Amino acid sequence: MKPIFSLLIAGLRRLTELCMAALALLTLADVLGRYVFNVSVMGSVELTEILMVGVIFCGIVLATMKREHVVVDLLPLPFGEMGARVANTATHLLAAGISALLAVVSWSQAESALEYGDQTTMLGLPLAPVVYFMSIMLFINTAVQLGLLYKDLHRETAHD
Amino acid sequence: ADKPVELTFSAWIPHTHILVSNFMMPWAKEVEKATEGRVKINFLTKPVTNPVGHLDAVRNGVVDLAFISYSYYPGRFDLMKFAVLPFSGNTAESTSVAAWRTYDKYLQGANEHRGIKLLGIYGHGPGGVYTTEKEVKTIEDFDGLKLRIGGGIQADLAKALNVNAVVKPAPESYELLSTGVVDGVLFPPESIASFRLDTVVKHATVFPGGLYADVHGIIMNQGAFDRLSEGDRKILLSLSGEHIARMGGKAWGDADVAAMKTLKEHSVAIHQASPELIAAVKERTAQFEQAWLEAAKAKGIDGPAALADFRANLKELESGS
Amino acid sequence: MTEALIGFAAMLALIFLRVPVAFSMALVGFVGVGIMRNWPSAYAMTGAVVRESGFQYLLSVLPLFILMGNFITRARLSKELYTAAYAFLGHRKGGLAMSTVVACGGFGAVCGSSLATAATMSKVAYPEMRRLGYSRELASGSIAAGGTLGILIPPSVVMVVYAILTEQSIGKMFAAGILPGILAVGCYLLAVRWTIWRKPESGPPGERMGWPERLGALRDVWGVLALFALVMGGIYGGVFSSTEAAGIGACGAFLFALLRRRLTWQVLSEVLVESARTTGMLFMVLIGALLFASFINFTSLPGDLQDWVQRFNIDPMIVILLICAIYIVLGAVLESMSMVLLTVPIFYPLVQHLGFDLIWFGIIVVVVTEISFITPPVGMNVMVLKSLLPDVSMTTLYRGVIPFVVADIVRLAVLLAFPVISLLLPRYLG
Ligand code: NA
Ligand code: NA
Numbered sequence: 001m002k003p004i005f006s007l008l009i010a011g012l013r014r015l016t017e018l019c020m021a022a023l024a025l026l027t028l029a030d031v032l033g034r035y036v037f038n039v040s041v042m043g044s045v046e047l048t049e050i051l052m053v054g055v056i057f058c059g060i061v062l063a064t065m066k067r068e069h070v071v072v073d074l075l076p077l078p079f080g081e082m083g084a085r086v087a088n089t090a091t092h093l094l095a096a097g098i099s100a101l102l103a104v105v106s107w108s109q110a111e112s113a114l115e116y117g118d119q120t121t122m123l124g125l126p127l128a129p130v131v132y133f134m135s136i137m138l139f140i141n142t143a144v145q146l147g148l149l150y151k152d153l154h155r156e157t158a159h160d
Numbered sequence: 161a162d163k164p165v166e167l168t169f170s171a172w173i174p175h176t177h178i179l180v181s182n183f184m185m186p187w188a189k190e191v192e193k194a195t196e197g198r199v200k201i202n203f204l205t206k207p208v209t210n211p212v213g214h215l216d217a218v219r220n221g222v223v224d225l226a227f228i229s230y231s232y233y234p235g236r237f238d239l240m241k242f243a244v245l246p247f248s249g250n251t252a253e254s255t256s257v258a259a260w261r262t263y264d265k266y267l268q269g270a271n272e273h274r275g276i277k278l279l280g281i282y283g284h285g286p287g288g289v290y291t292t293e294k295e296v297k298t299i300e301d302f303d304g305l306k307l308r309i310g311g312g313i314q315a316d317l318a319k320a321l322n323v324n325a326v327v328k329p330a331p332e333s334y335e336l337l338s339t340g341v342v343d344g345v346l347f348p349p350e351s352i353a354s355f356r357l358d359t360v361v362k363h364a365t366v367f368p369g370g371l372y373a374d375v376h377g378i379i380m381n382q383g384a385f386d387r388l389s390e391g392d393r394k395i396l397l398s399l400s401g402e403h404i405a406r407m408g409g410k411a412w413g414d415a416d417v418a419a420m421k422t423l424k425e426h427s428v429a430i431h432q433a434s435p436e437l438i439a440a441v442k443e444r445t446a447q448f449e450q451a452w453l454e455a456a457k458a459k460g461i462d463g464p465a466a467l468a469d470f471r472a473n474l475k476e477l478e479s480g481s
Numbered sequence: 482m483t484e485a486l487i488g489f490a491a492m493l494a495l496i497f498l499r500v501p502v503a504f505s506m507a508l509v510g511f512v513g514v515g516i517m518r519n520w521p522s523a524y525a526m527t528g529a530v531v532r533e534s535g536f537q538y539l540l541s542v543l544p545l546f547i548l549m550g551n552f553i554t555r556a557r558l559s560k561e562l563y564t565a566a567y568a569f570l571g572h573r574k575g576g577l578a579m580s581t582v583v584a585c586g587g588f589g590a591v592c593g594s595s596l597a598t599a600a601t602m603s604k605v606a607y608p609e610m611r612r613l614g615y616s617r618e619l620a621s622g623s624i625a626a627g628g629t630l631g632i633l634i635p636p637s638v639v640m641v642v643y644a645i646l647t648e649q650s651i652g653k654m655f656a657a658g659i660l661p662g663i664l665a666v667g668c669y670l671l672a673v674r675w676t677i678w679r680k681p682e683s684g685p686p687g688e689r690m691g692w693p694e695r696l697g698a699l700r701d702v703w704g705v706l707a708l709f710a711l712v713m714g715g716i717y718g719g720v721f722s723s724t725e726a727a728g729i730g731a732c733g734a735f736l737f738a739l740l741r742r743r744l745t746w747q748v749l750s751e752v753l754v755e756s757a758r759t760t761g762m763l764f765m766v767l768i769g770a771l772l773f774a775s776f777i778n779f780t781s782l783p784g785d786l787q788d789w790v791q792r793f794n795i796d797p798m799i800v801i802l803l804i805c806a807i808y809i810v811l812g813a814v815l816e817s818m819s820m821v822l823l824t825v826p827i828f829y830p831l832v833q834h835l836g837f838d839l840i841w842f843g844i845i846v847v848v849v850t851e852i853s854f855i856t857p858p859v860g861m862n863v864m865v866l867k868s869l870l871p872d873v874s875m876t877t878l879y880r881g882v883i884p885f886v887v888a889d890i891v892r893l894a895v896l897l898a899f900p901v902i903s904l905l906l907p908r909y910l911g
Contacts, residue, residue, distance in 0.1 A: 016753065016754050024728050024731040027728025028728060031725055034306065038304045049537065051541075052544070055757050056535055056760055056761055059760040060764065063761040066758060068762050069501035070501060087499060088499075091498065094495075094500050094508070095500060095504045098504045099504070105525075106528055109216075109531070118233075121311030122327055138531075168779075174648075205778060205784060208775060216529055217525070221525065222522045328538075339652060341719055
């Protein structure tokens with residue numbers, strides 16, 4: 001299992017780097033093209049949007065892995081150690097549930113994009129694969145969220 | 161009495177825009193009045209989603225009513241392009257009414273509105289070229305001219321005229337123009353005023369019949385339509401179709417007239433396209449009509465008859481007034 | 482109205498039970514629309530929001546400005562900025578804290594985020610101030626507050642979000658932030674003076690530098706000036722749009738880090754991934770806020786607000802003051818970006834309706850958001866400092882920002898009273 005995980009994570013990082021770098025370089029190419037060659041990059045707006053999907057949805061999974069989603073933990077939880085553990089479990093399950101909900105609803109969006117053959121304006125790129133990508137990343141995010149819970153519970157049991 | 165059916169309308173332009181304040185809201189009131197309060201239309205304070213998302217929002221019943229611009233859906237409403245080709249009408253009202261009549265008679269069979277109830281269509285006035293410094297007087301002036309454009313027919317036009325197209329969202333127009341990132345925009349007069357571009361553009365090149373147009377549809381969720389009583393459905397339909405075309409077209413057209421006045425007040429130089437320029441544009445865009453006729457044929461529509469009908473209607477409407 | 486208030490209460494309850502803020506808003510938004518409309522609608526609406534949040538051309542400035550800030554952080558420009566400010570101000574009482582504020586302002590001119598500004602400056606300024614015997618309060622307070630300048634002095638992520646929500650020009654918004662930013666630096670310098678006046682031992686003077694050293698230090702900050710000139714000059718000179726400016730800025734910052742030999746493949750990869758991670762976190766909040774806002778949109782709250790103002794004939798300025806008060810209260814408990822995303826769509830139609838300039842209101846929103854970054858219990862800058870300076874207690878951190886919060890309130894009052902400070906530059910730029 002372990003090697004597969006690290007391979008997946010490495011793949012996710014490469015994809016993220018690629019989208020992020022391309023996002024910046026695309027703007028540069030567009031601006032330079034406009035001034036130096038008097039042509040804009042054809043469809044740069046829609047390419048930017050597709051790269052944004054890559055950055056955002058890879059970023060969501062990466063942020064979950066690093067537990068970077070903003071949590072307000074200033075108020076103490078009642079019922080001490082036990083309360084904290086129950087709350088932690090409930091919170092993770094809830095977050096995973098909401099993530100799964102977002103994944104499912106965006107899957108329906110992808111199916112609709114496929115059915116109607118939605119495409120971009122200038123380049124006519126099909127949108128369905130991009131929306132499926134969103135949904136898949138949200139499903140992965142759900143799995144990562146549950147993985148974190150498993151890790152927490154495991155550590156606590158080991159601790160006892 | 162029964163509890164009134166409350167319908168939710170989502171508009172993706174500010175409620176102060178003439179299309180909402182002078183057309184959609186008064187129309188909603190007409191519906192309410194004609195049904196003696198049995199059908200009530202509420203406008204959401206802010207749009208339920210982005211402009212493109214409104215088609216799905218209505219189809220899925222997130223809201224009951226909305227308007228859409230057909231140019232946002234490449235590939236979905238190919239045949240609606242008949243009313244936005246170059247030289248499609250001198251006023252918003254004539255384009256709108258002629259477009260509805262032709263749609264109603266010839267294009268229903270293409271079934272491009274499946275999954276939603278189309279109540280009516282309306283369009284904007286003649287689109288032109290509005291520039292800051294550079295003047296557009298000959299076809300060569302388009303060469304490499306940096307223009308902000310939207311999608312749809314404008315994109316086709318940009319390719320055919322060999323302009324350096326910068327496809328950016330419409331609200332960015334002011335910034336793109338005022339900072340000199342682009343030389344000009346393609347818009348009808350009304351949009352020049354409503355996006356506050358009247359203080360930055362210096363030249364306008366206008367074409368008889370317009371360089372292009374855009375058509376919107378007022379759409380309704382099918383389930384919401386079916387929920388109305390049979391009598392109310394009839395009343396709603398009697399206030400739809402050509403009524404919507406006239407009302408929407410008039411609102412947009414009046415705004416065009418007002419905007420032209422503002423442009424003149426700001427001493428924007430208005431150039432009427434020369435016969436040579438018109439001929440050159442016609443030659444470069446001839447393939448649009450061909451492409452449309454082929455798309456119509458593929459969907460089993462009598463394209464030549466539809467186009468002839470549209471033009472005959474335009475002629476009649478524009479001579480009549 | 483009642484539905485909206487129940488929704489707010491449910492969301493706050495989830496947040497305090499430590500459900501991530503983004504997910505709390507998403508859940509309440511989904512359930513709220515489900516109850517107000519119907520479940521298939523809620524399902525479709527949620528899908529549309531997720532899909533829409535991805536395809537956002539205008540919002541591409543967020544990851545790109547974040548990327549730019551991260552490259553600059555790696556290029557360690559903060560050190561030079563601090564040294565330059567120190568050369569001029571270090572010999573005064575409290576001079577290091579003043580240097581921190583000025584250097585934060587300078588860093589804010591090339592970085593769009595408050596958190597990044599505070600985090601970066603803490604690495605340089607805090608050890609230096611402690612070495613010279615500055616109190617923990619003043620040392621950490623000046624960094625936490627100085628960091629908030631990151632969103633007032635352009636470029637600014639919060640301004641971008643505001644401009645998009647209210648359909649204002651990003652260029653004008655950026656231009657509007659410059660004078661209030663300078664005012665803010667001035668107010669913070671006074672806050673430092675005040676602290677020193679009350680407790681002279683909290684900020685002893687450093688050594689005085691000669692003019693050759695000062696000019697030398699000033700020369701080293703050319704990189705910051707060059708990048709600021711590239712981004713702002715490019716926008717106002719008509720070379721590129723403010724959306725494109727972020728991409729150009731990121732490329733410029735990359736080049737800068739490269740020339741300063743701070744980049745290895747490893748570092749480059751870290752910068753790219755880190756920026757995407759922050760983007761993912763921000764967009765998750767955005768999705769949640771949009772879902773929650775959809776729910777609010779279906780309630781009567783937005784209309785009720787306008788009705789009240791009309792019915793009770795409330796003075797427009799009182800309305801603005803009330804809105805500011807609401808922001809300061811909400812800002813205490815909400816994460817700053819979520820607060821902006823949640824409230825601006827509700828307030829701006831009202832403010833516009835009352836006839837106020839939305840660019841000016843944008844500056845007011847940014848300033849109250851700055852305050853929210855340093856007020857307890859949820860002050861994001863303070864929380865970031867806590868994680869970077871584990872030996873400083875939360876109480877000390879919050880005590881340290883008190884003079885700066887006072888300075889913020891004074892500045893807010895000045896900006897409310899004199900809209901011209903915010904509106905002068907946008908008239909000529911953008
Ligand atoms: Na900044
Ligand atoms: Na706070």
